[in-house]
Amino acid sequence: MPELLAIQQDFAGALDDADAASRTERWLTGNASLIEQRLAIYRANVAASATKALVAAYPVIRQVVGETFFDGLARAYQHLVPSTSGDLTDYGAAFSGFVAEFPHTQSLPYLPDLARLEWAVHRAYGAQDSQPWDQQSLARVAPAQHSTIRFDWAAGTAIVDSNFPIARVWLIHQPDFDGEFSVDWSVRECVLASRDGFRVVVSALGAGDAAFIGSSLAGGALGASAEMALAAEPGFDLGRLLGRLTQSNVICGFTSKG
Amino acid sequence: MKTLPELSVGIGLRQPHYREMFERTPALGFLEVHSENFFLDGGAAMHALERARAAYPISLHGVGLSLGSSDALAQQHLAKLKRLVDRVEPALVSEHLSWSSLGTRHFNDLLPLPHTREALGLLTERVDRVQSALNRSILVENVSAYVEFRDSEMTETAFLAELARRTGCGILLDVNNLYVNAVNFGFDPIARLADLPPEAIGEMHLAGHTSVDGCLIDTHGSRVCDEVWALFQAACRRFGPRPTLIEWDTDLPALDVLLGEAATAKSVALQRAGVSYA
Numbered sequence: 001m002p003e004l005l006a007i008q009q010d011f012a013g014a015l016d017d018a019d020a021a022s023r024t025e026r027w028l029t030g031n032a033s034l035i036e037q038r039l040a041i042y043r044a045n046v047a048a049s050a051t052k053a054l055v056a057a058y059p060v061i062r063q064v065v066g067e068t069f070f071d072g073l074a075r076a077y078q079h080l081v082p083s084t085s086g087d088l089t090d091y092g093a094a095f096s097g098f099v100a101e102f103p104h105t106q107s108l109p110y111l112p113d114l115a116r117l118e119w120a121v122h123r124a125y126g127a128q129d130s131q132p133w134d135q136q137s138l139a140r141v142a143p144a145q146h147s148t149i150r151f152d153w154a155a156g157t158a159i160v161d162s163n164f165p166i167a168r169v170w171l172i173h174q175p176d177f178d179g180e181f182s183v184d185w186s187v188r189e190c191v192l193a194s195r196d197g198f199r200v201v202v203s204a205l206g207a208g209d210a211a212f213i214g215s216s217l218a219g220g221a222l223g224a225s226a227e228m229a230l231a232a233e234p235g236f237d238l239g240r241l242l243g244r245l246t247q248s249n250v251i252c253g254f255t256s257k258g
Numbered sequence: 259m260k261t262l263p264e265l266s267v268g269i270g271l272r273q274p275h276y277r278e279m280f281e282r283t284p285a286l287g288f289l290e291v292h293s294e295n296f297f298l299d300g301g302a303a304m305h306a307l308e309r310a311r312a313a314y315p316i317s318l319h320g321v322g323l324s325l326g327s328s329d330a331l332a333q334q335h336l337a338k339l340k341r342l343v344d345r346v347e348p349a350l351v352s353e354h355l356s357w358s359s360l361g362t363r364h365f366n367d368l369l370p371l372p373h374t375r376e377a378l379g380l381l382t383e384r385v386d387r388v389q390s391a392l393n394r395s396i397l398v399e400n401v402s403a404y405v406e407f408r409d410s411e412m413t414e415t416a417f418l419a420e421l422a423r424r425t426g427c428g429i430l431l432d433v434n435n436l437y438v439n440a441v442n443f444g445f446d447p448i449a450r451l452a453d454l455p456p457e458a459i460g461e462m463h464l465a466g467h468t469s470v471d472g473c474l475i476d477t478h479g480s481r482v483c484d485e486v487w488a489l490f491q492a493a494c495r496r497f498g499p500r501p502t503l504i505e506w507d508t509d510l511p512a513l514d515v516l517l518g519e520a521a522t523a524k525s526v527a528l529q530r531a532g533v534s535y536a
Contacts, residue, residue, distance in 0.1 A: 003409065004376050005328040011369065012360045027372070029406045038404040041475055042367060049366035083364045086322025086335045087297050126298030129305075155299060198302035 014039050015046055016082070050078045053088035057122040058095060060173040061114055065105070076102065089126060093119060110164035117166050117202065120158035120193040124200045127156025130252035138246070138254060145256045147223025151216050152253035157194045159205075159214050167191040167204040190214075196248040208236030213245075262288055262315055262349045266501040267524045269516045276306050278513050283313050286520060288349055290317040290503050296346075297338040307346065315349035317461070317503070318342060322364070325384045325398070326357035326371045336391055343392050350461055350501065352397040352430045353388070355381070355418060372407035373417040378424075381417075385425040397460045398422075399430035402438040402467070402476035414439070415453035428460030431497075433490045434482070434505075438467050438474040448492050456497040464490060464523055465505040479508035482519060491526050499527040 007027050013020040021036050028035050051074040055062055062070040077098050083091050096115035099105050141149060160166065165187040172181050190210035192203050205213065212229035216222070229236040245251040266287025271279065279289075289310050296307050296318075310316060323335055343351060356368040371377045381398075389395055398421060400414050412420075415436075418429050431454065440447035464487075466480030482490075482504070490502075504519040 002328065002376060003374070004372065004380065007372060007407070008328050008357060008360050012363060012365070015365060016363070024405075027407055027409070029408055035405060037471065038473065041404045041470075041473065042365075042369065045367040046365045053366075083366050084362045085364055086324060086332060086358060086366065087294050087338060088322075088366055089294070089297060124301075126301045126303065129300035195301070198305055 015043055018043070047075060047078060049088065050074065050083050050091060053083075053091040054095065057092040058115060058118045060118055060170055061099075061111065063173045064108070064111070064114070064169070073099070073102065073105070089122075092122075095119065110162065110166060110169065113160060113162035113164055114166050114169060117160045117162075117170055117191055117193060120156075120160055121170075121200050121202060124156030124158065124193050124195050127154070127195060129198075130154035130195070130249045132249070133253050135246050138242075141256050147221060147226075148257040149222040149254050150219065150256070151222070151251045152255075153217055154195055154250050154252045156200075157192070157217060157250055159190065159192055159210065159217060161190045161210070161214075163188050165189050165204070167202050170202050192250075194248070194250045196250075201248070206233060206236075208233030209241050212236065212238070212241060262501040264501070265499040265524070265527055266315075267504070267520045267527070268314075268317065268501065269504045269520055270506060271306075271310050272507070272510055273303070273306075274510055275513050275516075280306075280309055280313075282513075284513075284517055286314060286517075288315040288317050288501060288503075290319050290350075290505075293318040293320040293339055293342055293351075294322045296342055311346055316346050317350035317352065317501075318346065318348045320351070320353045321368065322358060322366065323353050323388070324356070324358035324364070325353055325381060325388070326355065326369075326377065327359050328357070328380060329360060331384055331387060332359065336388060340392055343394070350397060351392060351394065352399055352461065354399045354401050355414065355421075356401045368401045370401065370403040370405060370407070373410040373412050373414055374407075375411060378412075378417060378420060381421055382424045385421060385427045389425065389427065395427055397428040397430040399432050399463065400435050400439075401432070402435040402474075404442060404473060404475070406443050413445075413450060413453055415450045419453050419455055419458065422455065422458040427458075429454060429458045430461045430463060431459055431493060431500075432463040432465070432505075433493055434463065434465040434467055434486050435476060437486050437489050438476050441474045447489050451493055451496050454497070459493075459497045459500050462490065462493060462500050462502045463505050464502060464519070477508055478505050481515075482522075487522070487526060490523070491529075494527050502527060 010023040014024045021039050025032055025035055054074045081094050096112045099115055100112035105111050165183055167189045168183050189204040192205050194201055208229040211232035212225045215225035215228050226238055268286050268288035268290055271289040271291050298304055354368050358365050358369060422429055436447045464482045465478045466482055467474045468477045502523050504516055506516055
């Protein structure tokens with residue numbers, strides 16, 4: 001085996017497992033205790049990098065559980081799901097599933113959904129900017145073809161359905177939030193994460209809006225999506241919803257038959 | 259592509275300073291960002307970088323490519339870097355003389371390499387590939403290290419000089435890293451400057467470090483210390499002024515503190531023939 005590969009294998013082993021540190025001694029100068037002390041600096045750096053990425057992606061969960069607890073959570077996650085990319089923006093995608101299973105967060109049953117929402121916000125933040133489009137062209141579609149319209153959605157647009165009021169929890173933890181902090185825990189929220197310009201917007205949806213967006217975002221045609229929305233909420237107002245979504249460019253184009 | 263004047267001093271562009279930077283647009287030679295923070299498709303961060311680029315030359319400083327990994331070069335990472343380089347047309351592109359990943363595991367830290375002929379062969383091949391993919395030359399930076407390899411056959415500075423000779427890459431001399439290693443491994447950092455060809459030095463970095471149990475650790479979280487200013491002065495005397503960055507990533511201070519450090523760097527570079535550096 002080439003020496004460099006052997007060195008890196010032993011070094012990598014020593015970073016992930018302190019018990020394997022002795023394997024690096026044949027490559028390094030100094031005695032065993034010095035080597036262990038110095039390897040600990042690298043281990044701390046490795047943990048700090050991954051933790052920093054999770055802090056950036058999950059700021060609300062960090063506030064909810066506290067900084068010290070979050071650091072422990074982040075360490076446990078890294079142990080289970082180590083980083084595999086030099087681009088740490090990608091790191092933390094499996095955090096929701098992890099907190100769902102983690103024994104010490106079971107008293108916070110809404111945490112996995114909150115994590116899904118924060119990951120959606122994180123992805124939306126860096127998503128492709130949607131381009132201006134000719135919105136009048138929507139009005140020119142022949143009425144007979146309306147039901148065939150399929151909308152193009154801005155990159156990063158996502159829906160998170162939850163049994164908990166996660167949009168409310170997210171909102172009251174924003175740095176610029178200045179309202180009152182009560183949360184009605186009996187509320188179930190289906191939440192839209194989307195971009196408005198460079199800002200990521202999180203909003204709880206009514207049942208009709210949720211059904212429509214959920215269907216349309218998955219590629220459903222307007223007719224079928226509107227039927228689902230009306231079934232979910234007889235008072236569903238398609239015009240109002242489309243006005244809002246096109247104005248903020250969350251809907252950023254469409255295709256139709258004919 | 260813009261090139262930088264030799265006497266250019268820059269600072270890192272960091273998110274907490276965006277607003278103030280754009281309002282004040284202080285006089286600076288360039289701004290440096292971590293390439294990986296801008297591998298995004300769009301959004302606020304990319305917009306900020308585009309605004310910065312309109313006002314300053316940009317230096318892209320990579321921390322994740324892992325040039326020294328003995329198994330494979332991360333093609334996807336290189337593709338993301340290329341996309342960013344094509345988008346920003348930066349004045350400088352730099353990477354580190356280190357490794358970060360093996361197999362599927364990425365440590366996201368700058369891990370040290372043995373300075374062997376074997377490693378030099380690998381780095382030569384990697385730098386050639388990166389430069390040909392990006393269609394431009396890059397700078398390679400010396401790193402802070404906390405362990406030393408028994409089998410090293412040359413100094414890190416001699417390794418970099420030979421890498422530059424073989425590939426045509428430039429050298430990013432991190433003066434703080436050189437000082438940190440000099441203390442950690444007991445060598446004379448000024449003597450090491452003699453290993454480096456002046457024409458290959460494309461940029462210098464200045465930063466703060468911390469000391470834990472007699473080991474200096476590169477933290478980028480404090481002011482440049484007197485010993486590093488003195489070493490920087492010696493470097494300026496040997497190489498002439500070079501684009502110089504105040505690197506500060508953790509415990510980010512007020513923008514004015516960074517601008518003050520940048521002003522000091524400029525005065526040291528100007529007084530390279532003198533004796534005073536304060």
